[in-house]
Amino acid sequence: xxxxxxxxxxxxxxxxxxxxxxxxxxxxxxxxxxxxxxxxxxxxxxxxxxxxxxxxxxxxxxxxxxxxxxxxxxxxxxxxxxxxxxxxxxxxxxxxxxxxxxxxxxxxxxxxxxxxxxxxxxxxxxxxxxxxxxxxxxxxxxxxxxxxxxxxxxxxxxxxxxxxxxxxxxxxxxxxxxxxxxxxxxxxxxxxxxxxxxxxxxxxxxxxxxxxxxxxxxxxxxxxxxxxxxxxxxxxxxxxxxxxxxxxxxxxxxxxxxxxxxxxxxxxxxxxxxxxxxxxxxxxxxxxxxxxxxxxxxxxxxxxxxxxxxxxxxxxxxxxxxxxxxxxxxxxxxxxxxxxxxxxxxxxxxxxxxxxxxxxxxxxxxxxxxxxxxxxxxxxxxxxxxxxxxxxxxxxxxxxxxxxxxxxxxxxxxxxxxxxxxxxxxxxxxxxxxxxxxxxxxxxxxxxxxxxxxxxxxxxxxxxxxxxxxx
Amino acid sequence: xxxxxxxxxxxxxxxxxxxxxxxxxxxxxxxxxxxxxxxxxxxxxxxxxxxxxxxxxxxxxxxxxxxxxxxxxxxxxxxxxxxxxxxxxxxxxxxxxxxxxxxxxxxxxxxxxxxxxxxxxxxxxxxxxxxxxxxxxxxxxxxxxxxxxxxxxxxxxxxxxxxxxxxxxxxxxxxxxxxxxxxxxxxxxxxxxxxxxxxxxxxxxxxxxxxxxxxxxxxxxxxxxxxxxxxxxxxxxxxxxxxxxxxxxxxxxxxxxxxxxxxxxxxxxxxxxxxxxxxxxxxxxxxxxxxxxxxxxxxxxxxxxxxxxxxxxxxxxxxxxxxxxxxxxxxxxxxxxxxxxxxxxxx
Numbered sequence: 056x057x058x059x060x061x062x063x064x065x066x067x068x069x070x071x072x073x074x075x076x077x078x079x080x081x082x083x084x085x086x087x088x089x090x091x092x093x094x095x096x097x098x099x100x101x102x103x104x105x106x107x108x109x110x111x112x113x114x115x116x117x118x119x120x121x122x123x124x125x126x127x128x129x130x131x132x133x134x135x136x137x138x139x140x141x142x143x144x145x146x147x148x149x150x151x152x153x154x155x156x157x158x159x160x161x162x163x164x165x166x167x168x169x170x171x172x173x174x175x176x177x178x179x180x181x182x183x184x185x186x187x188x189x190x191x192x193x194x195x196x197x198x199x200x201x202x203x204x205x206x207x208x209x210x211x212x213x214x215x216x217x218x219x220x221x222x223x224x225x226x227x228x229x230x231x232x233x234x235x236x237x238x239x240x241x242x243x244x245x246x247x248x249x250x251x252x253x254x255x256x257x258x259x260x261x262x263x264x265x266x267x268x269x270x271x272x273x274x275x276x277x278x279x280x281x282x283x284x285x286x287x288x289x290x291x292x293x294x295x296x297x298x299x300x301x302x303x304x305x306x307x308x309x310x311x312x313x314x315x316x317x318x319x320x321x322x323x324x325x326x327x328x329x330x331x332x333x334x335x336x337x338x339x340x341x342x343x344x345x346x347x348x349x350x351x352x353x354x355x356x357x358x359x360x361x362x363x364x365x366x367x368x369x370x371x372x373x374x375x376x377x378x379x380x381x382x383x384x385x386x387x388x389x390x391x392x393x394x395x396x397x398x399x400x401x402x403x404x405x406x407x408x409x410x411x412x413x414x415x416x417x418x419x420x421x422x423x424x425x426x427x428x429x430x431x432x433x434x435x436x437x438x439x440x441x442x443x444x445x446x447x448x449x450x451x452x453x454x455x456x457x458x459x460x461x462x463x464x465x466x467x468x469x470x471x472x473x474x475x476x477x478x479x480x481x482x483x484x485x486x487x488x489x490x491x492x493x494x495x496x497x498x499x500x501x502x503x504x505x506x507x508x509x510x511x512x513x514x515x516x517x518x519x520x521x522x523x524x525x526x
Numbered sequence: 527x528x529x530x531x532x533x534x535x536x537x538x539x540x541x542x543x544x545x546x547x548x549x550x551x552x553x554x555x556x557x558x559x560x561x562x563x564x565x566x567x568x569x570x571x572x573x574x575x576x577x578x579x580x581x582x583x584x585x586x587x588x589x590x591x592x593x594x595x596x597x598x599x600x601x602x603x604x605x606x607x608x609x610x611x612x613x614x615x616x617x618x619x620x621x622x623x624x625x626x627x628x629x630x631x632x633x634x635x636x637x638x639x640x641x642x643x644x645x646x647x648x649x650x651x652x653x654x655x656x657x658x659x660x661x662x663x664x665x666x667x668x669x670x671x672x673x674x675x676x677x678x679x680x681x682x683x684x685x686x687x688x689x690x691x692x693x694x695x696x697x698x699x700x701x702x703x704x705x706x707x708x709x710x711x712x713x714x715x716x717x718x719x720x721x722x723x724x725x726x727x728x729x730x731x732x733x734x735x736x737x738x739x740x741x742x743x744x745x746x747x748x749x750x751x752x753x754x755x756x757x758x759x760x761x762x763x764x765x766x767x768x769x770x771x772x773x774x775x776x777x778x779x780x781x782x783x784x785x786x787x788x789x790x791x792x793x794x795x796x797x798x799x800x801x802x803x804x805x806x807x808x809x810x811x812x813x814x815x816x817x818x819x820x821x822x823x824x825x826x827x828x829x830x831x832x833x834x835x836x837x838x839x840x841x842x843x844x845x846x847x848x849x850x851x852x853x854x855x856x857x858x859x860x861x862x863x864x865x866x867x868x869x870x871x872x873x
Contacts, residue, residue: 056670057670060670060674061673061674061677061678061681062670062673062674062677065673065677097669098668098669098670098673099668099669099670100668101669243529243530244527244529247529247530247532247533248529250533251529251532251533254536262699265700266699266700266703267700267703270700270704459711459712460712461711461712462707462709462711462712463708463709463710463711464703464706464707464708464709466711468703492527493527495527497527497528497529497531497532497535498531498532498535500527500529500532501531501532501533501534501535501536501539502535502536502539504532504533504535504536505535505536505537505538505539505540505543506539508536508537508540509539509540509543509544509547510699512540512544512547513544513547513687513698513699514698514699514700515687515688515689515690515697515698515699
């Protein structure tokens with residue numbers, strides 16, 4: 056089920072009515088939320104709920120055993136079982152075809168004539184999110200960082216909680232499971248703020264991403280022509296804006312919906328396009344994934360504890376795997392590799408060419424960071440290397456005979472939208488939406504809110520899927 | 527922060543704005559209607575799963591969609607057909623789907639619009655892809671999409687601004703913005719405006735608007751689209767006779783061998799289209815050959831005195847009134863031939 060659909064509106068109203076009804080006690084409210092979450096997921100493809108159940112049962116069992124087991128070897132076995140099941144799901148459903156294709160290429164390259172039929176595997180929505188979330192529980196249990204969930208119901212709800220089930224934020228057990236122990240009820244202000252966040256999220260998705268930017272991005276990346284530099288840049292900027300509004304929109308909706316239930320989810324985006332460098336970027340973009348990768352991949356790989364070279368290797372490996380997390384294609388690896396390279400170069404700059412960031416050079420640095428990020432988006436969006444390389448050549452004016460495919464209005468529209476997006480991020484980078492709204496006159500806030508609602512309605516979103524569902 | 531006040535103001539202004547938006551579009555001549563989209567197609571396609579051997583399914587392009595009026599057919603035969611034709615599309619993917627993915631052994635009436643029917647057998651071509659997309663949507667449709675469609679129907683039926691129309695009839699914000707043109711960065715799109723000229727109901731009955739019949743300048747807009755950069759002497763851009771014959775006859779054999787009844791129908795055309803069809807799809811090489819190879823019964827409008835001179839206001843489809851007449855007559859002819867099932871209890 057999608058947040059930007061009529062069925063979700065009805066679903067949410069029913070859930071809220073039941074949640075705030077007097078005839079259900081807290082345990083039954085949690086049961087209702089769990090059932091609602093399975094319905095939320097199952098309305099897309101019912102059989103794939105079984106994967107959620109398997110993941111839940113395996114990690115619940117592993118967590119329980121890890122809590123009581125003292126034999127280190129057995130503890131490791133329980134952890135490996137959890138990893139095997141979750142990563143096994145990912146390997147089969149998400150990377151099955153990719154692995155097969157690459158295996159075939161390698162086998163053919165060494166002289167064997169082998170042709171494999173592509174496997175017709177459906178990608179379960181949000182599998183990368185819920186497997187990472189549930190794995191964090193068993194890893195934290197293994198490291199004795201957290202207490203086991205008190206009941207199976209609490210744990211199952213943690214794995215399946217519908218607002219963040221299919222596209223995050225990826226929430227840690229200590230931040231979410233404990234919230235299920237006591238009855239939660241949103242205050243009036245929390246409830247209204249939740250509705251406001253839901254409106255902002257839908258506005259970002261339906262109006263900004265789908266209505267204003269997606270078509271330009273699709274036109275440019277779907278073109279098989281050699282493009283003029285302006286068209287290549289505008290298409291890339293359009294995608295840059297689209298993916299931010301799409302993904303941040305989902306996270307904002309998720310946070311808002313959870314807040315309407317009195318549950319607090321962590322921020323996932325903090326104005327990332329005004330980042331001052333790449334370390335800053337990754338503390339602002341998809342925060343829940345970057346902190347997951349840091350805690351469960353970068354640090355176990357050695358982090359910065361074993362010298363500079365090992366740190367760079369760990370950093371690069373983390374970013375490459377982070378790229379692969381987004382999709383089963385080499386283009387995603389390149390995307391991750393570019394970010395890894397940027398991070399290493401930034402560390403070298405800080406070591407050998409340090410300089411102080413002031414308010415004067417800050418916006419310039421943010422602009423440079425944003426421009427470099429845009430280059431990486433080309434590899435993220437293009438499905439083939441040829442397309443990506445052709446786009447890059449156009450962007451750097453290496454194709455003088457590139458064709459213009461975008462009209463003047465498209466160029467102006469994308470430039471304005473992404474330009475305003477960048478300026479807004481810059482102005483907001485040290486504050487928050489909540490802080491700004493506290494200072495805003497309620498009437499002005501109401502008019503702004505109405506403007507967003509009205510544009511959502513007249514956009515008549517056709518229920519476009521969120522980009523990150525495929526990851 | 528007084529969020530309650532902000533929310534109240536937001537709802538009040540939004541409600542006011544939405545009502546004003548609706549009234550504006552109604553003042554521009556728009557009225558609530560249903561979208562002829564893949565979700566509406568899927569509802570009818572789903573009916574085919576449970577259809578009995580006395581049911582009739584219509585497939586084809588826009589001509590059979592316009593020219594066979596479902597209620598009139600029901601009056602004549604006592605059976606309400608399932609309408610699976612789609613404008614601008616070849617029936618091949620839908621026929622292939624019905625033959626290979628259902629156990630249907632009733633009657634399939636295939637509307638043959640030569641330019642589309644003989645266009646292609648691959649998704650690289652628009653006419654085939656368009657129909658294939660509908661079939662794929664049906665098979666991939668999620669429960670959430672079904673619920674969304676059901677919930678959207680009352681909105682579509684009551685609000686003029688809820689519309690998926692594109693081109694000159696577009697109301698959706700994205701399409702309105704796409705219509706803004708300035709500067710000469712790229713060559714302008716010189717494709718003529720293509721207004722909607724039919725209304726569809728929930729059972730997918732399509733009927734030409736009265737405006738198309740009575741307003742010749744409006745009908746001229748549609749004619750401009752049909753004859754865009756083309757004359758009756760211009761060869762068709764897409765033609766794939768042999769592969770179409772092969773695919774269609776293969777499925778026809780499977781369908782007939784399991785007891786299905788296959789009927790082909792050639793609906794009227796006039797003016798530009800009639801001449802083009804005479805020039806490039808001569809009857810003996812295409813229609814007669816198709817009947818021969820498929821072994822299906824065939825009905826060509828030219829063979830019937832009362833049908834051969836029917837006029838199409840925009841060269842390709844009948845007015846609502848003529849469609850009623852055509853449906854009545856062709857149903858009678860087919861019944862007399864025992865080519866289609868009928869239910870004497872209800873007709």
